[in-house]
Structures are given as C-alpha cells and as structure tokens.
Amino acid sequence: MASSLNLLSEEQLLCPICLDTLNKPVSTPCGHNFCLSCLTSYWNNETVCQCPVCKETFERRPNLKVNTFISELASQFMLLQATDAHIWSPDQLKITSGSVVLCDICTDTRQEAVKSCLECLTSYCNVHVEPHHRAAGLKRHTLVDPLASLEDKICKEHNQLLTLFCRNDKVLLCGICASSHHASHGVVLVQRAYQEMKDLLGDAEAIVQQMIQERQQKVQAMKESVKQSKRETKDVIANAVQELTALVSEVQKSQTKFVKVIEEKQKAEEEEVDGFIGNIKQELTELQRTTVKLRELKETKDQFAFLQNFPHPSLLPHVRDLSSFRFNRHLEIQHIQKSLSSCVSQLQSLLNKFNTEVNESYVSNVATLRYLQQYDVNILLDPDTAHPLLILSEDRKQVRYSMGSGLWANQNMNPNTFTEHLAVLGQRGFLSRKFYFEVSVGQKTEWCLGVATASVQRRGALVRSPNSGLWAIWFLEDKFETFCCPGMTVFLGKVEKVGVFVDYDGGQISFYDVQTATLIYSFTECIFFEELYPYLNPCDNEYGSNLDPMVIVPVSHME
Structure with missing residues (x-):
C-alpha cells in the first residue's frame, strides 16, 4: 500500500474546486472526483447540472455517495506525507522549536542535537544518536530533525507525532486521530495550517495597523481642528468686537449729529419767527397811527378841508401778506420722528437676526442634551x-x-x-x-x-x-x-x-x-x-x- 501511495502525487488527490486534499470525496458519472461539499455547493449555484472539469451535462442530478476507497487513500497519503522525515525542513524546524535543541543525553557540556526520536521522545547529538543507526531494534525508530519539547508534539493517546491540524476543531492531530475521529473534518498538514494561520495573523495585523493609522489620523485631525477652531474663534471675536465697536461709534456719532442738527434747525426756526413777529409789531404800530388819522379825517366837517386832506393814492399803509408766512415745524418734527423710528426698527431687526443666528447652536445643544437626559x-x-x-x-x-x-498601605x-x-x-x-x-x-x-x-x-x-x-x-x-x-x-x-x-x-x-x-x-x-x-x-x-x-x-x- 505504501509503495503504491508513493507513486501518487499530491495533485492527484486535490479537489479541482477548493484545491485542497479531497475531503469526503465523491465521483461524477464522468469519472472526476470532488469534495462532497464543494460539488454540492457548485451545483446549488448553477442552473445546469454539469461536471466542473469536463462540462459534461447530466439530465438528472446524480445521487452522490462518498467514495470510501479514495477517502482512505487521501487519508493514508496525508499520513504518509506527515510522517516522512523529509517534510521537516530546517526552516520549519526553527519555526517549530523557536531555539537550538540540545542533546538530552549529554551530561557535561550539552551538545546541539541533530536528531529526535519519536519513540524514545529524546533528542540526540551526533555521538549519542549513533546507536539508532547501528542497533537493529533502534533502527526501526523514527528519527526526525531536532524538535524542542518533543513530548508536547506527540499524541498522548497514540504516541505518534502530531503532524496534522483540524480546521474544524482547531486542534493538532496524529494520523490515527485524523482518520478515526476527524475523518469528515478539514484536516491539513501542520506546515500548511501554520502558513494559513500566519497569513491570517498577517491580515489581522494589517487591519490593526490600518485601524491604528486611522485613529492616529483622527486624533491628529481633531488636534488640528481644535487649533483651527481656536484661531477662528479668536479671529471672529476680534472682528465682531471691532465691527460692533465701530457700529456703536457710528451710532454715537449719528446721535450727536442728529441732536446738533435738530437743535440748530429749531434755533433757526425760532429766529425766523422772532423776525416775523418784530415786523408784524411794526406794522401794527403803523396801522394804529393810520386808524387815528382816518378817524380825525372822518370827523372833519369842512368839506373843502376834508377833500384837501384826503390821502392819495391809498387810504391804507403798505403791509406784508400774512398768508406768505407759514410755521409748520411740528409736521417736520413728526416726519423726522417717523424716519428715526423706522431706521431704529430696521437696526433692531438686524440685531435680533444676528442674536438668533449666534444662539442657534446653543438651542440645538439644549435640544440634544434634553434628549440625552x-x-x-x-x-x-x-x-x-x-x-x-x-x-x-x-x-x-x-x-x-x-x-x-x-498607614493604609500596610492593611489588607x-x-x-x-x-x-x-x-x-x-x-x-x-x-x-x-x-x-x-x-x-x-x-x-x-x-x-x-x-x-x-x-x-x-x-x-x-x-x-x-x-x-x-x-x-x-x-x-x-x-x-x-x-x-x-x-x-x-x-x-x-x-x-x-x-x-x-x-x-x-x-x-x-x-x-x-x-x-x-x-x-x-x-x-x-x-x-x-x-x-x-x-x-x-x-x-x-x-x-x-x-x-x-x-x-x-x-x-x-x-
């Protein structure tokens, strides 16, 4: 059986779908072999039932049965590969042992081991391994390249080297364990499992490094954001203070100018009215004299004297037209008051809008906190x-x-x-x-x-x-x-x-x-x-x- 297995290559016992050693192998009517789970999954995802290799189409989906012969052949092949001493390369042994393995027999200065015996569970240097090459009983022992902690690499139940790994149960197995208790599981060589797990760790490490980088970038971005926010806040406050101070200054100037203009206008109006009243008083004096003269003339009895003294050409003195002078200061004051009220109202509306926009963030925060509470x-x-x-x-x-x-530090x-x-x-x-x-x-x-x-x-x-x-x-x-x-x-x-x-x-x-x-x-x-x-x-x-x-x-x- 072993000699026939030696004629096989690993490729002949690989599933064409998963490219792994056949697990629960089944055969199609066209003669190709696949893992039961792989072929079932393949056909479940296809509308036409055909062979994945030669594409032969089957009218009815074949009733698949596990090929026990091929299954046993695959198990024995894996076991033969695993127990072959040549599979333990120096690089793999370094990975497995992690350090130099010393001879277990040396009593003085311990020499570096060159072989480990799976039956003796002992590692030997060049000198002490010699009986295994000479004694007939020891020649049948299995020698492998040096392994540290050899007892941890031997199956406690079957006293065989743990050369396989079960993907399903995540445990190390010997060949007997694999064929008896894990026949239906995904079993691979230790070297392959090691590489797969190492690749997984590499992927996990890459993800962790990416997460670290993302968080470092996030922290740096937050730091920069805080710095920028502080700078912008400082600038906004400075600009707002400057602009609002300038606005207050302009309002104060407008107030001073408004008061001055109103007071000067009022003074000018009063002076104009005083002049008009003075002129009216002069006209009243002249009219009163005219009244006396007219009364005296009216009382003259001498007709010749009356006609000779009758004024010419007009009986009345020259006076101004009263309708040409109007004093409507109160109407002007009312107009100014309306304009002022309108301007102040517009300014107040702008200030209210400004305060609303400033307070919107606070209102939003209040709503958020109220929700959290x-x-x-x-x-x-x-x-x-x-x-x-x-x-x-x-x-x-x-x-x-x-x-x-x-004193509490000394208490329990x-x-x-x-x-x-x-x-x-x-x-x-x-x-x-x-x-x-x-x-x-x-x-x-x-x-x-x-x-x-x-x-x-x-x-x-x-x-x-x-x-x-x-x-x-x-x-x-x-x-x-x-x-x-x-x-x-x-x-x-x-x-x-x-x-x-x-x-x-x-x-x-x-x-x-x-x-x-x-x-x-x-x-x-x-x-x-x-x-x-x-x-x-x-x-x-x-x-x-x-x-x-x-x-x-x-x-x-x-x-």
Missing part, C-alpha cells in the same frame, strides 16, 4: 472600590479626598479597591444600553470623571493609554484633557456640573457642560466587551485646595 439612571458609589484616602457620604452620592496618612484591602488612583466606581454596571448621569464638581481645581470596565486595573498605577479600560476627561485648573491622551487639551474653561452620556451599542461616550449645554468631549467608535461602571476621581491638592466633593446630583432636565 431621558436616559438618566440612579447612580450609587461602591465603597469596596474606593481608595482608602476617599470619604463617601452616607447616601453614597458624594466622594471627596481626605489628607490621611500612608479588598481586591476591588483602587490603591494608586484616588478613584471609586459606581455600584451598578451597564451593558448594551444607553445611560446618563450628572455630577456636580463645583469650584474644584482638579478632577477626573468617566466610565470604566469591570476589569480596569485597581492595583498600582493605571497606564494612560487607549487600552486602559477607562474613558474619562481630566480637568486641570482651567483646561480639559482625556485620560488616555495626557497633554492634549480638548476643551478650555471651567464647568460646575457635568453630564455623562454613554451609548454602549453605538460605541460613544460624551461629556456636557450642563449649564451651557456645551459638548466638552466625545469618545467615538469605541468597542466594549464588558459592563461599564461610572468612575469618579476627586484628585488631591496638587493644584491648590481641592477638598470639595464630587456629587452625583439628580438630573436637572433642560427646559
């Missing part, structure tokens, strides 16, 4: 996790730092207790849902707030990295940074109350300034595998007096 949950702090220098309130809603001694503490970080977790964890809570930080100079996984490190310093299991913001005097990226400012200013929103399935954690409905920072594209617990760290007095507590407060829903 519907997921508020009741949070209680877990005293078993609190650092020994922290004090919790009786209702477990407050935590503050106390300046105690270091709960394994869940933080020993380095001045932190405490919430008693309740959350899995696959959305939740929201608010924390008052008052005027504290430093604090850290967020959520952590159940397995977050409690003993010793917690490394500030994206893989720490902690998603939190850290406030330092007047700026914010994330716990995982120290030194990178993500928000400027102080807040008194922080809202924390977690979308577990959506992979998002957001922090809001509740009073202004402003987003402080968001972690996005997160992947969670554990329950998430609220994390509070009131910090110490490094940046000044910082003994005020962090308080979990009832959610104040935005109106």
Whole structure:
C-alpha cells in the first residue's frame, strides 16, 4: 500500500474546486472526483447540472455517495506525507522549536542535537544518536530533525507525532486521530495550517495597523481642528468686537449729529419767527397811527378841508401778506420722528437676526442634551472600590479626598479597591444600553470623571493609554484633557456640573457642560466587551485646595 501511495502525487488527490486534499470525496458519472461539499455547493449555484472539469451535462442530478476507497487513500497519503522525515525542513524546524535543541543525553557540556526520536521522545547529538543507526531494534525508530519539547508534539493517546491540524476543531492531530475521529473534518498538514494561520495573523495585523493609522489620523485631525477652531474663534471675536465697536461709534456719532442738527434747525426756526413777529409789531404800530388819522379825517366837517386832506393814492399803509408766512415745524418734527423710528426698527431687526443666528447652536445643544437626559439612571458609589484616602457620604452620592496618612498601605484591602488612583466606581454596571448621569464638581481645581470596565486595573498605577479600560476627561485648573491622551487639551474653561452620556451599542461616550449645554468631549467608535461602571476621581491638592466633593446630583432636565 505504501509503495503504491508513493507513486501518487499530491495533485492527484486535490479537489479541482477548493484545491485542497479531497475531503469526503465523491465521483461524477464522468469519472472526476470532488469534495462532497464543494460539488454540492457548485451545483446549488448553477442552473445546469454539469461536471466542473469536463462540462459534461447530466439530465438528472446524480445521487452522490462518498467514495470510501479514495477517502482512505487521501487519508493514508496525508499520513504518509506527515510522517516522512523529509517534510521537516530546517526552516520549519526553527519555526517549530523557536531555539537550538540540545542533546538530552549529554551530561557535561550539552551538545546541539541533530536528531529526535519519536519513540524514545529524546533528542540526540551526533555521538549519542549513533546507536539508532547501528542497533537493529533502534533502527526501526523514527528519527526526525531536532524538535524542542518533543513530548508536547506527540499524541498522548497514540504516541505518534502530531503532524496534522483540524480546521474544524482547531486542534493538532496524529494520523490515527485524523482518520478515526476527524475523518469528515478539514484536516491539513501542520506546515500548511501554520502558513494559513500566519497569513491570517498577517491580515489581522494589517487591519490593526490600518485601524491604528486611522485613529492616529483622527486624533491628529481633531488636534488640528481644535487649533483651527481656536484661531477662528479668536479671529471672529476680534472682528465682531471691532465691527460692533465701530457700529456703536457710528451710532454715537449719528446721535450727536442728529441732536446738533435738530437743535440748530429749531434755533433757526425760532429766529425766523422772532423776525416775523418784530415786523408784524411794526406794522401794527403803523396801522394804529393810520386808524387815528382816518378817524380825525372822518370827523372833519369842512368839506373843502376834508377833500384837501384826503390821502392819495391809498387810504391804507403798505403791509406784508400774512398768508406768505407759514410755521409748520411740528409736521417736520413728526416726519423726522417717523424716519428715526423706522431706521431704529430696521437696526433692531438686524440685531435680533444676528442674536438668533449666534444662539442657534446653543438651542440645538439644549435640544440634544434634553434628549440625552431621558436616559438618566440612579447612580450609587461602591465603597469596596474606593481608595482608602476617599470619604463617601452616607447616601453614597458624594466622594471627596481626605489628607490621611500612608498607614493604609500596610492593611489588607479588598481586591476591588483602587490603591494608586484616588478613584471609586459606581455600584451598578451597564451593558448594551444607553445611560446618563450628572455630577456636580463645583469650584474644584482638579478632577477626573468617566466610565470604566469591570476589569480596569485597581492595583498600582493605571497606564494612560487607549487600552486602559477607562474613558474619562481630566480637568486641570482651567483646561480639559482625556485620560488616555495626557497633554492634549480638548476643551478650555471651567464647568460646575457635568453630564455623562454613554451609548454602549453605538460605541460613544460624551461629556456636557450642563449649564451651557456645551459638548466638552466625545469618545467615538469605541468597542466594549464588558459592563461599564461610572468612575469618579476627586484628585488631591496638587493644584491648590481641592477638598470639595464630587456629587452625583439628580438630573436637572433642560427646559
């Protein structure tokens, strides 16, 4: 049987579809062999039932039966290949062993092994392997190139070399295991499985590197965005102040000019009226004299004297026409008032539009925060996790730092207790849902707030990295940074109350300034595998007096 197998090549026992060693081989009426699953899948996807190799068409789909002879032939061929000493190339042995294999017999200076015996489970140098070439009983043993930890590469049940790998169960097999318990599985040589797995790791590594690159680019883009936003905000404020100051200056100039023009106009009108009144008074005096003269003449009895003294050519003095002078100052004042009101109304409308546009972002943020607040949950702090220098309130809603001694370090503490970080977790964890809570930080100079996984490190310093299991913001005097990226400012200013929103399935954690409905920072594209617990760290007095507590407060829903 072995001699006949030696006449076969691996290509003769490969499935033409999957190009792997035949697994549950079946034969078509035209005489070609395929894996049962491969041929079944091929025919399921074709409208015409034909041979994938010669394209012979079958009117009726053949009833396929596993060819036991070919199946046994393929199994024996794989076993023969696996046990052949020549399959263990030096490069593959280096990969398998990972280091130089030393002789197990040498007692003084151990020499490098040149062979390992599968029956003896021992590795030999050139000197000590010699009996295996000379003694008749030892000649029947199987010698292979040196293998480290040889006992780990031998089947415990059949005492044969583990040369095969089951893709289905992900286990190493000897030839007997493969033919007896894994005959219907996808079994390949160790070298092939190793290469396949190595290729998979290579693909996974490439994906991970791409994810790292994408996140690094995202972080860099966010940094640049923050810098650009700061520059643009500064420029917008400067331009707005400059333009609005200029506008106020123009309004003040217009006001001064308006008052001056109105007052000068009023003065000119008054002077004109005073002149007119003076002229009228002169005309009244002249008319009164004329009246006296006319009365005297009217009383003259002497006809000759009356006619001689009768005025010529007119009885009346020369006076101006009163209808030629009109004083309509009140109408002009009313017109000016209407024009002024119209201009002020237009200016006020523009200012209102400006204020509306400025406040639109705030209104949008309020609506967002109001939506998130519907997921508020009741949070209680877990005293078993609190650092020994922290004090919790009786209702477990407050935590503050106390300046105690270091004697606690010698005490037996709960394994869940933080020993380095001045932190405490919430008693309740959350899995696959959305939740929201608010924390008052008052005027504290430093604090850290967020959520952590159940397995977050409690003993010793917690490394500030994206893989720490902690998603939190850290406030330092007047700026914010994330716990995982120290030194990178993500928000400027102080807040008194922080809202924390977690979308577990959506992979998002957001922090809001509740009073202004402003987003402080968001972690996005997160992947969670554990329950998430609220994390509070009131910090110490490094940046000044910082003994005020962090308080979990009832959610104040935005109106």
